[in-house]
Amino acid sequence: MMELNADIGEGCDDASLMPYLARVSIACGGHVGDAASMATALRLAAGQGVAVGAHPSYPDRDQFGRRALTASEAEIAAWVTQQIEALAEQAARLGLRLGHVKPHGALYNVAARDAGVARAIARAVAALDPSLALVGLAGSQLIAAGQAAGLAVLNEAFADRRYQPNGRLVSRETPDALIVDPAAAAEQARLLAQGGSVATLGGGAVRIHADTICLHSDTPGALNIARAVHAALNRG
Numbered sequence: 001m002m003e004l005n006a007d008i009g010e011g012c013d014d015a016s017l018m019p020y021l022a023r024v025s026i027a028c029g030g031h032v033g034d035a036a037s038m039a040t041a042l043r044l045a046a047g048q049g050v051a052v053g054a055h056p057s058y059p060d061r062d063q064f065g066r067r068a069l070t071a072s073e074a075e076i077a078a079w080v081t082q083q084i085e086a087l088a089e090q091a092a093r094l095g096l097r098l099g100h101v102k103p104h105g106a107l108y109n110v111a112a113r114d115a116g117v118a119r120a121i122a123r124a125v126a127a128l129d130p131s132l133a134l135v136g137l138a139g140s141q142l143i144a145a146g147q148a149a150g151l152a153v154l155n156e157a158f159a160d161r162r163y164q165p166n167g168r169l170v171s172r173e174t175p176d177a178l179i180v181d182p183a184a185a186a187e188q189a190r191l192l193a194q195g196g197s198v199a200t201l202g203g204g205a206v207r208i209h210a211d212t213i214c215l216h217s218d219t220p221g222a223l224n225i226a227r228a229v230h231a232a233l234n235r236g
Helices: 014-020 035-048 073-093 105-113 115-128 141-148 182-193 222-235
Strands: 003-008 023-027 051-055 133-137 153-158 197-199 205-207 212-216
Touching (some): 003 014, 003 222, 014 035, 014 222, 035 051, 115 141, 133 141, 182 197, 182 212, 182 222
Parallel strands (some): 023 051, 133 153
């Protein structure tokens, strides 16, 4: 069965989503989060047997990591390393190990198309812990960079986001970029899990190869979406 993941530790109701998830990516100080929030998220996931990973971002709390920052590959690698280490430290105190890294927000989207940014992230992860999997937008530069760095990769697709014809996500600034209807999100997840094509915003369709499907805890009606998507994935 296709796994469902979510990004947590961002100030939303994570506990209610946890029964529907197989994997979570935890905010680790770049866009939000501190030692206390990381520990809380780790305990919550561990209590439900959910795999945990790091969710590093541009260090930009004012814009919640959703603004791209100009930076060198070395700076990006340092930011990513620092944030993963912060979460890994909290995990170690609880007897837990991280299993993956998934960039957040603008860093995720820039890495999907920019080979240099993708390379910086992948090399930082590989240097820190080559057993970590790298999660990125399906078919993106980040996936290619992860493979080149010798990392296991997970091609990610989204139940609650609209796609462009090129397989990239529609910007959150665009009207109807979010899928807030649980039935529509569940149908998109079902198609993704079966390897089918999903509708693009404005018409057309695109085929996405997915290893894991994400939903966002801050999408309106996230709990109802999680229930519907989980049910659809379990039905196959």
